[in-house]
Every structure is written in C-alpha cells, then in structure tokens.
Amino acid sequence: SAPDLRGFHPLPSQIPFLLDVFRENVNNFAQVGHLPTLTKMVRNLRGSDMTSLTPANEALMFSIYYAAITSMEEDDVSSHIVS
Numbered sequence: 866s867a868p869d870l871r872g873f874h875p876l877p878s879q880i881p882f883l884l885d886v887f888r889e890n891v892n893n894f895a896q897v898g899h900l901p902t903l904t905k906m907v908r909n910l911r912g913s914d915m916t917s918l919t920p921a922n923e924a925l926m927f928s929i930y931y932a933a934i935t936s937m938e939e940d941d942v943s944s945h946i947v948s
Contacts (some may be wrong), residue, residue, distance in 0.1 A: 870923060871915045875930060875946065880907055882945060898922035898929070916922040 884907050
C-alpha cells in the first residue's frame, strides 16, 4: 500500500502562499508548470485532507513546495512557513 504522506504537506493556509512564491520565483524563469491548472488543483484541495490527489499530483505538489521554499530567503521562510 502507498504510504500516508498527508502529515508532510504544509498547512492548508500555507499552500496558496507557496504556490504564489513558486509562480513569482520559479515558474517565471523555468515555466515548469501550467499555472491555471495548478491553481485549479490547489483550489480543489480546499476542505480535503489531500486524499483526492493522485500520486503524480502529490509528487508535483511536493516539488512545488520544495522549489518555492528553496527560492525564498531564510528570513522569509522563518516568518511565513516555520511556525
């Protein structure tokens, strides 16, 4: 069976912020994701516990989190992500 990765996702309130950071800091340069599709996928996650994500989309979300966080300054990560 697939491992339960729900506990590794950021808080639901942080996901749109990370998508915005990804849009500004990463996707503007690399164009690695279709932003309307990503935005729709994140919007559809509201109120769910991430179980609606396919394994491929879950991997995509983790790559977006990683790219967004690594593109941020350490102070920004501390103030916006780390609680």
